[in-house]
Amino acid sequence: MVNRRRGERELVLGERRFRLCLTLGALAELEATFGVDDLASLAERFNTGRLAAQDVITILTCAMRGGGHEMSEAEVAALHGPDGVSPLVEGALAALEAAFGVDAPNPPQAQTG
Structure with a gap:
């Protein structure tokens, strides 16, 4: 079970x-x-409202390691579920929102189409 007070989210x-x-870490x-100082x-970088697929992979890899799962970017990139990539994008967004707060002026949104 995740502890939301510690900034944990579940995928x-x-x-x-x-x-x-x-x-x-x-x-x-x-x-x-x-490459930010x-x-x-970093928050500004993600506050643009746009995430590339590689961004999602990188964010999830770091968030999984932070959550105790030793996974490489290649392992994260290979993840899939019955609902396609949407849960992966939503997981990355949830991790960012937990780290930077939901009151950010322009929280990143999943891009469709």
Whole structure:
């Protein structure tokens, strides 16, 4: 079971459940990956409202590691469930919202079409 007060969220793919958490270490990994200098710049990067598929993979990989799942980007990229990629995108967005707060002016949205 996830602890939402600690910023944990759950990703459910069929029978598989994953705990997601953007810990301080996970956020530092995202800073390095996206080439930003601080958390404010990282939040700004995601506040554009647009996420690429690679962004989702990177965010989920970091959030899964923060949640205790040692998974590579390749393993995360290969994940799928009965509902397609929507739960993966929603999981990445939920992890970001938990880390940066739901009161952000322009929280990222899943892009369709």
